[in-house]
Amino acid sequence: MSTGLETTGLTKSFGGVRAVDGATVAFRHGKVNALIGPNGSGKTTFFNCVTGMIKPDSGTASYHGRDITGRPPHRIARAGIGRSFQLCRIFPRMTALENLLVPVRSRTLLGRLVSARQRADLDRARELLTRVGIEHLADVQARDLSYGQQKLLELAGVLMADPETVLLDEPAGGVNPALIERIRELVRALNAEGRTFLIVEHNMDLVMSLSDHVVVFDRGRPIAAGTPDEVRNDPRVLEAYLGI
Template sequence: MTASGLSTTGLTKSFGGVRAVDGATVAFHHGKVNALIGPNGSGKTTFFNCVTGMIKPDAGTASYRGRDITGKAPHRIARAGIGRSFQLCRIFPRLTVLENMLVSVRTSSLLGKLISARQSADVDRARELLARVGIDHLEHAEARDLSYGQQKLLELAGVLMADPETIMLDEPAGGVNPALIDRIGKLVRSLNAEGKTFLIVEHNMDMVMSLSDHVVVFDRGRPIAEGTPAEVQEDPRVLEAYLGV
């Protein structure tokens, strides 16, 4: 693990006395496609939220590129080089696809974003990224009129607008048809080949096992196993967590 990667030490977060993340110490492989898997309620999304500043952990630390990012504001963590998507798409439903892309890279008021961005180089970049994810033909459509899978692609393209070094995806295949799952997988592999690091929370095991270089398994808020896809599939701790065997 290099200093340019993402890691946590003793990361802990409780809600109402229940430890959603329980002293999690884990390091993800920089430059690789990492997966974070585990049964429902094992703390994966809470872990994501702690790392990206959406919520503050109760204890422990998170670091990235050798810097402490624990409890930093989300925009500061994003500027450090981490981008993320959400389990439920976060888009502006009444804005067009192109407008959603432009809003994602502006910091002034919403109206100012839309006016100034139309005259900037961001427009060209937005269109390039929409073409890359395969929805450039929808740039003038309102985001609410896209299928759920297309909304997932829009959210991913929006994340790419900031050119993050590490991309964290929360259930990119959730609610998506097999053709779009395949497209998302190919995008991840292509972007990884260009140097992007990925950390993916996902329940689709076919996607995880075919796409990932390194898999971390959570149960009850902490990692219980890690390794290659083949290694974690044979780990008795993983079988017990998932199947109770």
């Protein structure tokens, strides 16, 4: 099985606390991967290290064999990795459609001029709003969307850059069951089209129903990896979650 995103000995400390502690892990390319673990086990810090939001203290991260350790976020994004955040990062006073157009318009000095590229970006933005199911909200300010709709908007924004690998940080957090099902369907469809996913999530029903490969973190390092069934029955995972 080929791997895309891998880390070797990745470490990040805050003061005297090692949030990520020598993590060596590989995720399956072309599959839906999940990264789970108790609160405080280092999952979001791991995401931040591999996407360039923070610089690791030591260790390496690589993507398709190329070292991406410590690169700035925009370069990692250009390498084919997109991500969402635990708390939505959107422009609240812009419409849903404008939220998708801001990143792509900043690529050119002629951003204020109508061009074939801009028309293509506009068409793609509308297509993605339809894909995630909020096309009817295109002209609504993002701050007036429900939290679940904001999550869908953020996902559409990630897809706007056409990443090969998508990292989702708690996509189901604070979302109602109907929208969770919509997220489940989207991930399945996008994966079937060739996108790799790595999902941090506490909703175990979503994790176990979606994932091909699950990695479990505890105290900043991986303690188990395998299929959902293998992980579900691993005594190390039971101990980390349940203390048994």
